[in-house]
Amino acid sequence: MRIAVCVKHAVDETELKIDSGGKPLLSGATSRMSTFDKNAVEEGLRLKAAHQGEVVIFTVGPSDSKKTMKEALAMGADKGVLVTADTTSIDTMRTASLLAAAIKKAGPFDVVLCSEGSSDTYSGQVPPMLGEMLGAAFTGYARKLEVNGQTARVERSLEDSLEVVEAPLPVVASVVSEINEPRYPTLIQIMQAGKKPLEELNGDQLQPAGAYRQASVVSMSAQQSARKHVMIEGSPDEAAAKLVEALIREGVLSK
Amino acid sequence: MSGAVWSYSENESVSNEVASAAADVAKGASAEPVVLEIGAVRAGVRAPGAKLLLKGPATSDVPPEVAAEAIAKASKQLQPAAILIGATRYGREIASRLAVKLTVGCLSEVSKLSADGNALAGERNAFAGKVVAKVSCALPAIATVKVGYYAAVESAGTAVTESDVGQVNPLVKVVSREKKAAGAVDLRSAKVIVSAGRGVKKKEDLPMLEELAREMHGALGCSRPLSSDLGWLPEEHHIGLTGVTVKPDLYLALGISGQLQHTAGMKDSKVVAAVNTDKDAPIFQASDYGIVGDLYQIVPAIRKALASRR
Missing domain, CATH: 3.40.50.1220 (TPP-binding domain)
Structure with a gap:
């Protein structure tokens, strides 16, 4: 079985600094593998363990994304394909079309996995776009995934229901983090990851931009928070009484 | 801007929210908000204004693959200026598939939507809410609308027009669907x-x-x-x-x-x-x-x- 896993080298939101003018300092910000992508890599490795084959990691991003790809390779993936592009200026559809082109070039694949959304922008658009572009079945928010012969059986976790679906291979699926517990690579695996094949493709050469107007970010500013930050002191009984009093005064607690 | 601003959600209450967003976008532009229904008109969809019923699927309970295909077919025929979809788990898939089928740009998780000249504009959170981004996409455009942001406006008895989109045969077959554990909270x-x-x-x-x-x-x-x-x-x-x-x-x-x-x-x-x-x-x-x-x-x-x- 050939398994493709798409991962994103995303700005670590916990480390992101804001300048004195209230603008996020994106250039030079620390990036790492988008949090939920580890679950997609883990699920790819789990499928490989059950069905043999190989796991290929795909990323669209700057050259620095190799760090994230090496982390996926250290977890156990076999090789990586990096499509270089300036991810600060492209939209979800352009990202998906670059991934689709790279996956087609290295294909065919039986299963293509993504996480439900990236930790930086959390659009959740690239996985279904990929399904459309590859002409493959797509199913999102998988919390369980099994392949039997040429059919994938997926439990989808929706807001208020659980849905079981079946789809023919090839299938593109996005996974939720409940699907598994990602492994930690060992020191030896981390050292060996540097020796695994990592191909680099230029995005513009791989796939020229499509004939549509891309969605764009016009400006970014820090979220304004106007919280009161009142710390209530005293014994548990005193503090609790003061809190309840304050909440009633705020009009958010009925007596 | 001219033409219609369509709104859709598979969830009835979210559908009413997205209809409010569509009304905001249509306001001040020479556009009409239109609420989409697929398969059948649902009792809980009560936004004021016109409704467009896409006929073909047998019931209103349609999976995202079918919804996207139905809306794409109608859209190619009727050429709306913008399509707004509720950003639920189904909705994100519908909007993303539509963007590819129609080759138009797609905004995500947007609130404060408006028509800005010849573009669809709005705001969204980024970096887990640390940052607010102003976003824009030239029309025609698609957007997923943040759930829980817009208040639903309800009114009864609006005009329904119909468009036949025919049968859709999805690759993904739904085997079963069950509500999550009883006592679910809202x-x-x-x-x-x-x-x-x-x-x-x-x-x-x-x-x-x-x-x-x-x-x-x-x-x-x-x-x-x-x-x-x-x-x-x-x-x-x-x-x-x-x-x-x-x-x-x-x-x-x-x-x-x-x-x-x-x-x-x-x-x-x-x-x-x-x-x-x-x-x-x-x-x-x-x-x-x-x-x-x-x-x-x-x-x-x-x-x-x-x-x-x-």
């Missing part, structure tokens, strides 16, 4: 949310917090570890980036550290109060009122204080 409509985090030591302690939520006429929510990692509460209690987004009058965070991925789901609450043993916990930065203390002492004290006021 956190999005709760005025008060008591929310539990890792400060809760064992599952058996949750009834104490459920009692508190009941006494406050509220609902019980939790941070991701309690639902996803520990499985102490069903997934629909999970508040955060990948869970539910809420904005109650009061959000009481008990033993929640306040990582960005959690606060992304509750930062629009009117008043936030937090109890945590760690005085440096980031939740206090996102709170109006904070108590540094053990929830096992503070919760009984709050319940006592509430009881003494009755």
Whole structure:
């Protein structure tokens, strides 16, 4: 079985600094593998363990994304394909079309996995776009995934229901983090990851931009928070009484 | 801008919210908001204005692959200026598929939508709510609309026109669909949310917090570890980036550290109060009122204080 896993080298939101003018300092910000992508890599490795084959990691991003790809390779993936592009200026559809082109070039694949959304922008658009572009079945928010012969059986976790679906291979699926517990690579695996094949493709050469107007970010500013930050002191009984009093005064607690 | 602004959600109440967004976009532009229905008109879809029924699918209960194909077919024929879809788990798939089928740009998780000249403009959160981004896409455009942001406007008896989109044969077959565990909470409509985090030591302690939520006429929510990692509460209690987004009058965070991925789901609450043993916990930065203390002492004290006021 050939398994493709798409991962994103995303700005670590916990480390992101804001300048004195209230603008996020994106250039030079620390990036790492988008949090939920580890679950997609883990699920790819789990499928490989059950069905043999190989796991290929795909990323669209700057050259620095190799760090994230090496982390996926250290977890156990076999090789990586990096499509270089300036991810600060492209939209979800352009990202998906670059991934689709790279996956087609290295294909065919039986299963293509993504996480439900990236930790930086959390659009959740690239996985279904990929399904459309590859002409493959797509199913999102998988919390369980099994392949039997040429059919994938997926439990989808929706807001208020659980849905079981079946789809023919090839299938593109996005996974939720409940699907598994990602492994930690060992020191030896981390050292060996540097020796695994990592191909680099230029995005513009791989796939020229499509004939549509891309969605764009016009400006970014820090979220304004106007919280009161009142710390209530005293014994548990005193503090609790003061809190309840304050909440009633705020009009958010009925007596 | 001319033409129609379409709105759709598979969820009836979200459909009414997205219709409000479409009305905002259409306002001030020579456009008409149109509510889409697929298969059948649903009783709970009560937004004012025109409705367009896409006939073909047998019922209104259509999977996202079918919805996207039906809307794409109608769109190629009728050429709307913009299509707004509720950003539910189904909705994100519908909008993304539509963008590819129609080759038009797609905004995501947007609020404050408007028509800006020849573009669709709005705002969205980024970096787990640390940043607000203004976004834009030239028309024709698609957007997924943030759930829980727009108020639904209801009115009855609107004109329905029909468009036949024919049969759609999806690749993905739905084998079964079942509601998640009974007693499911509706956190999005709760005025008060008591929310539990890792400060809760064992599952058996949750009834104490459920009692508190009941006494406050509220609902019980939790941070991701309690639902996803520990499985102490069903997934629909999970508040955060990948869970539910809420904005109650009061959000009481008990033993929640306040990582960005959690606060992304509750930062629009009117008043936030937090109890945590760690005085440096980031939740206090996102709170109006904070108590540094053990929830096992503070919760009984709050319940006592509430009881003494009755």
